[in-house]
Amino acid sequence: MQDTWWQSLVQWTLWGAAMALVMGWVGRNRLKPRPEAEAQLLRHPVSTLVIGVVGAVFFFGLAIISNTVGKNPTATVWTTLCFISLGLMSAPMILDYVYGRHQVSEEAIAYGRLLGRRGVMRWADVRRIRFSPGMKWFVLEDHQRTRLRVSAMLMGLPEFARLALAGVPPEALDDRTRTLLTETSLGRPPRVWG
Numbered sequence: 001m002q003d004t005w006w007q008s009l010v011q012w013t014l015w016g017a018a019m020a021l022v023m024g025w026v027g028r029n030r031l032k033p034r035p036e037a038e039a040q041l042l043r044h045p046v047s048t049l050v051i052g053v054v055g056a057v058f059f060f061g062l063a064i065i066s067n068t069v070g071k072n073p074t075a076t077v078w079t080t081l082c083f084i085s086l087g088l089m090s091a092p093m094i095l096d097y098v099y100g101r102h103q104v105s106e107e108a109i110a111y112g113r114l115l116g117r118r119g120v121m122r123w124a125d126v127r128r129i130r131f132s133p134g135m136k137w138f139v140l141e142d143h144q145r146t147r148l149r150v151s152a153m154l155m156g157l158p159e160f161a162r163l164a165l166a167g168v169p170p171e172a173l174d175d176r177t178r179t180l181l182t183e184t185s186l187g188r189p190p191r192v193w194g
């Protein structure tokens with residue numbers, strides 16, 4: 001039996017509404033008030049970890065079910081590999097929640113990378129800052145061509161923006177990025193959806 005046009009419309013409308021609710025939840029969580037001790041800490045809200053864990057459990061669970069109690073003639077090794085691949089796609093969210101924490105100060109940003117490597121980038125050494133609207137992150141590049149990506153999903157973005165505007169050489173910012181950082185420093189960070 002073939003779906004009618006309205007069934008497809010309802011399906012996509014429900015999917016869109018669910019995504020809007022989830023991304024709204026993520027967007028609100030990053031703006032929650034935090035203790036003064038965490039003012040200069042940039043980290044992901046717990047919602048990032050929840051989404052990563054739910055995605056991993058769901059798809060790894062499907063891989064297990066498709067090979068045990070849900071075994072049927074259409075289940076192949078490719079079905080299992082597909083579910084495992086989708087489950088592994090959640091790993092970067094979990095790893096970034098754990099390791100992707102940054103500490104900003106008047107002089108520099110101490111950063112953590114996806115796989116745990118740490119480093120420090122001085123504001124005075126930043127050669128360029130740009131915002132990637134597709135990936136929703138600020139990209140900082142220093143004179144050694146080291147690149148640091150600061151996600152728009154992080155809590156603490158207003159303090160990051162304030163310190164970046166104060167410490168980064170003016171020529172490192174184009175007008176669009178300067179405007180976006182100014183808005184972020186005022187508590188209006190980039191949208192995480194759309």
